Amino acid sequence: MPSGLSPFWLLTWSLWSVVVYLDRRREPRDWRWVISLVAMVAVAVITFDSMREANLRFALLSGLAAAVILAWGVRSIRAQHRANETGAWAEAHEFSALSLQPQPAEATLPDDLKRLPIFSRGSLARTEGLVERREPHGGRVLVFRHAVRRQMALHGPSGIEAYGTAVAIYRPESALPLFAVRPEGLFPWFDGGPIGERVAVQPHSRFAAAYSLFGDEPRNLRALFSDSITTAISEKPGWIIQGEGAWVVALYFDRSENLMSLKTSSLRVVRPVKLAEHVGLSLSLLNQIAMAASRPMRRDAEVA
Secondary structure (H helix, E strand, C coil): CCHHHHHHHHHHHHHHHHHHHHCCCCCCCCHHHHHHHHHHHHHHHHCCCHHHCCCHHHHHHHHHHHHHHHHHHHHHHHHHHHHHHHHHHHHHCCCEEEECCCEEHHHHCCHHHHCCHHHHCCEEEEEEEEEEEECHHHCEEEEEEEEEEECCCCCCCCCEEEEEEEEEEECCCECEEEEEEEECCCCHHHHCCCCCEEECCCCCCHHHHHEEEEECCHHHHHHHCCHHHHHHHHCCCCEEEEEEECEEEEEEEECCCCCCCCCCCEECCCCHHHHHHHHHHHHHHHHHHHHHCEHHHHHHHHHC
């Protein structure tokens, strides 16, 4: 190895060793590993001649490489910390950890669930902190953080990322028509946009003032969303709920107080210390909807 490269390789490979240690559980095929290695080799080649003497070019390029590697290391530490917190929460609340580290949603979510528009509309979807609780009669509860990129004006070809905590339930006895409950004024990039046609439910009610209901079966949806269900949803103004078949899922939207607020509107990401309360509220709503869509009840509604 030429002596001129020694300072660069000493710096970059020392930092890389730290990253490898902190990130040792990451999948070996993670594309970021490949890019970082290629970047280090490229910097070494570009600065081969100039590194014979200490100069600004060497300092800038090696400093940039070190900053990138250090940033990935910090990100890895934070991801591992979140995974540890989520795993501890799952164990304390009778959940099983399925996939705590960030993984493509295509590989982690059940097929029927990931087909819902809130998960399927967009690109580069991933999950993190995925935990599950099995319930009697084949029921399931999934809690996870979901991220997906969607197109939005002024954000370039890669779009903008929607990232939030999702609570989903599976009830084999349910037969939900495809539907979406959306807060009024919600931008499409948060949840993928409306589904089907708008369904009129209880005009002049609190629900109608705060939410819109969309779906392909207006008659069934009007029967499904009774006064008790719409009242329960309208008690808080930010629920985003979608469902079809045996699955129904909820996320929560935190709206900015005003245009001058430092806190922007976003999907809610729930920390483990507040996760039990959030899951409890979500399950209360989702179970009401799933029970109303049980197969015997839906057949009776269709016959009527």
